[in-house]
Amino acid sequence: MLVGQNLKIQIHLNFMKLLKISKTLRTIFYLILGINSTGLFGADFSAKTILDSMTIVMQPNSSQGKMEQEIITSSNIKRVFTFNYYSEDKGKNVLIRYMEPRKVRNNAFLIKNSGEDIWVYFPRTRRVRKLASHAKKQKAQGSDFSYEDFSGSEEWKTDYRVKQKPSGERNNYLLNFTPRIGAGTSYDSLKIYVNKLNYYPDRMLYYQNGVHLKTLNFQDVKKIQGIPTAMRMLMENHLEDSKTTIRILEMEYNVIFDREFFTERNLKK
Amino acid sequence: MIWLIIFLLPVIASAQVDIFGYYESEYDHIQLPNKSYNFSYNKLRLDLESRSNENVMVGANINFQIFHGDQEWDIVDFIPEYLEIDSAPFSISDSMYLDNIYLRTSFQRFDFTIGKQPISLGVGYAWNPLDIFNRKDLIDPTYEQAGVNALRMEIPVMDGGTLDIIIEPDSTWDMSNKLIQLKSSLGSYDFSLNGGNQYHLIPDGNSGYAYDHVFFGGGSIIGELWKFGLWGETLWSLDADNNFGEVVFGIDYTFNNGVYLMTEYFHNSLGAEKNEVTFDHYLHNFNGETHSIMQNYLFVMGMYNFTNYISGCLIAFGNLDDQSFILAPQLNWDAFEDVTLGAWVSQSFGENDTEFGIQDLVLRFRLRAYF
Numbered sequence: 096m097l098v099g100q101n102l103k104i105q106i107h108l109n110f111m112k113l114l115k116i117s118k119t120l121r122t123i124f125y126l127i128l129g130i131n132s133t134g135l136f137g138a139d140f141s142a143k144t145i146l147d148s149m150t151i152v153m154q155p156n157s158s159q160g161k162m163e164q165e166i167i168t169s170s171n172i173k174r175v176f177t178f179n180y181y182s183e184d185k186g187k188n189v190l191i192r193y194m195e196p197r198k199v200r201n202n203a204f205l206i207k208n209s210g211e212d213i214w215v216y217f218p219r220t221r222r223v224r225k226l227a228s229h230a231k232k233q234k235a236q237g238s239d240f241s242y243e244d245f246s247g248s249e250e251w252k253t254d255y256r257v258k259q260k261p262s263g264e265r266n267n268y269l270l271n272f273t274p275r276i277g278a279g280t281s282y283d284s285l286k287i288y289v290n291k292l293n294y295y296p297d298r299m300l301y302y303q304n305g306v307h308l309k310t311l312n313f314q315d316v317k318k319i320q321g322i323p324t325a326m327r328m329l330m331e332n333h334l335e336d337s338k339t340t341i342r343i344l345e346m347e348y349n350v351i352f353d354r355e356f357f358t359e360r361n362l363k364k
Numbered sequence: 365m366i367w368l369i370i371f372l373l374p375v376i377a378s379a380q381v382d383i384f385g386y387y388e389s390e391y392d393h394i395q396l397p398n399k400s401y402n403f404s405y406n407k408l409r410l411d412l413e414s415r416s417n418e419n420v421m422v423g424a425n426i427n428f429q430i431f432h433g434d435q436e437w438d439i440v441d442f443i444p445e446y447l448e449i450d451s452a453p454f455s456i457s458d459s460m461y462l463d464n465i466y467l468r469t470s471f472q473r474f475d476f477t478i479g480k481q482p483i484s485l486g487v488g489y490a491w492n493p494l495d496i497f498n499r500k501d502l503i504d505p506t507y508e509q510a511g512v513n514a515l516r517m518e519i520p521v522m523d524g525g526t527l528d529i530i531i532e533p534d535s536t537w538d539m540s541n542k543l544i545q546l547k548s549s550l551g552s553y554d555f556s557l558n559g560g561n562q563y564h565l566i567p568d569g570n571s572g573y574a575y576d577h578v579f580f581g582g583g584s585i586i587g588e589l590w591k592f593g594l595w596g597e598t599l600w601s602l603d604a605d606n607n608f609g610e611v612v613f614g615i616d617y618t619f620n621n622g623v624y625l626m627t628e629y630f631h632n633s634l635g636a637e638k639n640e641v642t643f644d645h646y647l648h649n650f651n652g653e654t655h656s657i658m659q660n661y662l663f664v665m666g667m668y669n670f671t672n673y674i675s676g677c678l679i680a681f682g683n684l685d686d687q688s689f690i691l692a693p694q695l696n697w698d699a700f701e702d703v704t705l706g707a708w709v710s711q712s713f714g715e716n717d718t719e720f721g722i723q724d725l726v727l728r729f730r731l732r733a734y735f
Contacts, residue, residue, distance in 0.1 A: 166672055168671065168672050168673065172673070174672075174673070174698070174701050175701070196701045196702045196734065197384050197386075197702050197734040197735060198701075198702050198704070198734040200384065211552060212552060217506075219482065219508045220482050220484040220506075220508060220509065221481070221482045221483070221484060222484040224487065224586075225487070225554045225586045225587070226593065227587070227588040227591070227592065227593025227594075227616065227617075228588055228591070229588075229591055229592070229593065229616075229617055229618040230593070230618055232618045232619075232620060232622060233618055233622060233624065233669075234622065234669055234672070237669065237672045237673060237698065238672070239672075281620045303620060303621075304620075335671065335672070337671075337672055355520065358520070358524050359524065359526065359547075360475070360518070360520055360526065364418075364470065
């Protein structure tokens with residue numbers, strides 16, 4: 096998912112250790128040669144390797160937290176939503192329950208199989224309805240995020256072809272994503288700038304019909320339980336000139352959920 | 365009901381109660397060929413919710429509604445002249461009522477809810493044949509429905525499935541509505557198998573109705589095919605000699621630009637056939653005993669968010685049997701964080717002696733503020 100990271104897998108821990116060693120060696124090498132790494136080392140990593148590293152870094156095995164979503168329109172009108180967020184299986188299964196404002200209180204979404212299956216719960220009628228996957232193209236509570244944007248980053252691998260492009264930036268790799276045939280994504284390309292040091296995304300650019308539609312910025316990266324976490328994510332809609340910020344208020348990783356947590360029964364609780 | 369109120373109110377009073385709800389104000393202008401109705405109401409819905417622990421929840425809703433303007437109505441104004449009814453007046457008056465009051469408990473193996481509670485069944489948007497407890501207003505299908513005085517047990521079965529048993533008690537066991545539903549999923553499809561028993565209208569063989577105990581069987585399915593959302597839902601009598609029922613099919617799609625389109629087709633074999641409409645058909649429909657007056661209907665909706673806070677919706681629905689339709693554009697504006705304003709227009713098309721053609725123009729303004 097967009098939020099959180101995962102270092103649970105031992106293999107990954109080892110991988111990160113190797114990266115650190117590699118970075119240390121690189122730093123020594125730069126000092127000796129006085130050059131930056133882009134030309135010599137950046138190009139050594141294939142796009143797939145960078146993507147794999149990024150998804151491992153930003154994909155927690157499980158997490159739960161409380162978040163605040165602030166929408167700011169072009170006319171500077173603000174709306175604030177608060178929601179509880181739960182994810183498991185590296186973001187494949189997600190449950191979102193809105194707490195504020197009162198209008199959407201206890202409205203909840205259960206997203207499974209990386210966004211392929213979505214159920215929505217309306218507390219006033221106690222009704223649960225399954226939505227077709229096209230519904231993920233709709234705006235989440237009027238924000239600049241679509242439900243698709245909340246889907247697991249595994250979709251970047253399954254729905255898109257990825258290539259590395261020159262970023263023109265010292266600190267970031269640039270990955271360019273184009274949809275696979277029949278993937279049914281909303282976007283006709285994505286660009287992700289990935290930090291070379293920690294493989295955490297710096298920003299994502301969304302394109303629709305060739306137009307740069309939105310940019311998602313990952314800001315204020317802090318470590319929670321040793322896992323780097325963007326405490327603030329800013330989505331800018333360049334067409335509507337609006338912004339949505341998601342701020343992490345509370346976050347806990349490696350949570351063990353009940354077997355029935357990501358079910359319709361729990362959605363209605 | 366009285367014993368339930370006596371039992372539950374102290375529970376609510378002694379526990380930490382979450383109080384929320386909304387204030388709603390609505391103005392309606394209904395223009396008929398030779399007459400018009402103007403009325404408005406102010407409504408306060410007070411929701412009370414108490415959770416003494418994560419497995420016990422007591423919920424209640426009290427509605428206060430005050431009407432203004434035309435409060436004396438005549439059904440005759442909304443039915444075709446050829447039915448030759450002189451007058452069937454009714455009035456709407458200020459009201460205060462307990463819409464819901466229920467206790468929900470979650471045990472390890474099942475959830476149990478007792479009391480007047482919100483129940484909403486089925487996968488359809490405008491019609492729900494499986495929902496034998498409620499009926500919907502086509503111009504506003506998502507508006508909250510009245511609570512149902514019932515016992516409900518939801519038992520998790522299989523992998524993510526639920527066995528749902530609902531009993532709406534009446535004076536005798538025979539008169540009570542009973543429904544059982546097994547809900548599960550298969551691949552990317554959710555489905556349900558339903559059975560029910562109800563004292564219900566049945567065709568009398570002469571274009572009219574009689575009452576009898578009816579056993580129903582049915583089901584629903586919802587999923588996706590070629591990126592289109594698809595669903596279907598049916599409930600049919602199991603009496604081979606008196607076979608009747610309802611079925612709905614729907615399809616929806618969201619385009620990349622966010623435009624959402626949806627359509628549903630509804631068939632009710634209990635409805636009147638063309639040129640066989642009687643006053644009974646209207647009466648039973650107004651009373652909520654049938655889901656439609658005639659047999660075949662279509663509902664189409666398009667929706668788009670113009671901005672983060674302004675959304676537009678175009679609804680069209682019609683009676684395919686008498687060729688009458690309603691076109692209803694709606695505009696909703698989230699004016700403040702918890703305040704929504706809506707402006708709705710509905711224009712009818714069709715002959716004056718048809719279900720929808722008898723209306724002309726309806727204007728509706730609605731303000732709702734949540735707290």
